[in-house]
Amino acid sequence: MKNKFLSLAIVVVAGTMALMASCEDQTAKILPTDPVEIELTLKQKEVVALTNRFAFDLFKPVVAGEGSGTNIMISPFSITSALSMTLNGAAGETFNAVRSALRYDGQSLEEINDTWRKLVTEMVPVDERVVMEIANSVWAENNFPVKKDFIDALKEWYLAEARNFDITDPGSVDIINGWIEEKTHDRIQNMLSSLDRDLVMLLINAVYFNGKWKHQFDVKNTTERPFFVTPGNPVNVPVMYQKQKFSMSRPEKVTLVELPYGQGNYSMVVALPDEGIALSEIVTGLDAGKWEEWMESLSYGPTEVELYMPKFRYEYKRKLNDDLISLGMGRAFDPGTADFSRISDEEIFISFVLHQTFIENKEEGTEAAAATVAGFTRTSLPPEPEVIDINRPFLYFIRETTTGTIVFMGLVADPTGV
CATH class of the missing domain: 2.30.39.10 (Alpha-1-antitrypsin, domain 1)
Structure with missing residues (x-):
């Protein structure tokens, strides 16, 4: 009898395990073997085509500006993402100049933003065998007033993080660099060496890619x-x-x-x-x-x-100001003409656009990363604080401010006097 029960138990266990294995086989995810199309509207396809046009138009002055034998790499995706965020804060002729430099003539801001949200959300998960990560952020100095509509637009369309920094804190540059390093898996390091005292805002894009070859090398x-x-x-x-x-x-x-x-x-x-x-x-x-x-x-x-x-494996870093000015974006860099009134009521201009990349190509596949930082500076610096050194005899008055009633008044001839 014990043997019969034992045999029955073995059969039940074996049957259960077989059923579980069968269920696992049925629920195991079958990954595609061919590209999965990211469906774009006609307008979105136009924006992507114009973005590629900008890529080649930018690549030429970058290459021309480097010496022969220099390894070069840019991420037009990263650069255009950062500058498209910038477009949301531009107004008037500055908006037209930035849009034209990006080759977006004829495209509305909503069409541009809509395309970028589509790319940011759907390029990341499209292939589970490829790690593709995209991150955007806006950093405002603690004392710089930024319009809520601008921040909201970047959050909605570019999934941007909104952060603050203290320009008087020497550790702020490390915090910002740390964000870039985290988003690029430490492949883009020490991007910013320092923060100028007059810097008020940064727009940052970071991209990380790690793809395994479909046909790997032995x-x-x-x-x-x-x-x-x-x-x-x-x-x-x-x-x-x-x-x-x-x-x-x-x-x-x-x-x-x-x-x-x-x-x-x-x-x-x-x-x-x-x-x-x-x-x-x-x-x-x-x-x-x-x-x-x-x-x-x-x-x-x-x-x-x-x-x-x-x-191959190398890094590349370049300040893109002159390259972008050559494409028609000069107004945005000019303190006398820049109009970013959709960002703030304070007058600001783009002081720098910095770009840094990394790539390693080997038997298993390719790892690449990029970051773009657009820095904004006040057109006219706030005046230096007035220095009042009370180092000689003075008067003082203690008053109630709403009625103007003077409660006390006096004269100090010698602060050490009793």
């Missing part, structure tokens, strides 16, 4: 191979290798190959100039129209490729 296939910094100047670098089907094309003067991450919503497109073609020539001829041609050429399906790709 570490065992990584070897030292020459990389030609210039045609006659090879250096040996670690180069990854794999044989795989990738989208590729060979438009004029360049070879393109696209490497997907995760399910393919994110990818890296590599553009390799043909031998004898300088990289600067490709950059000079690159714009949003050329980019669309490139993307079209990659849409014809994968081709088997033997891919040799160098590993």
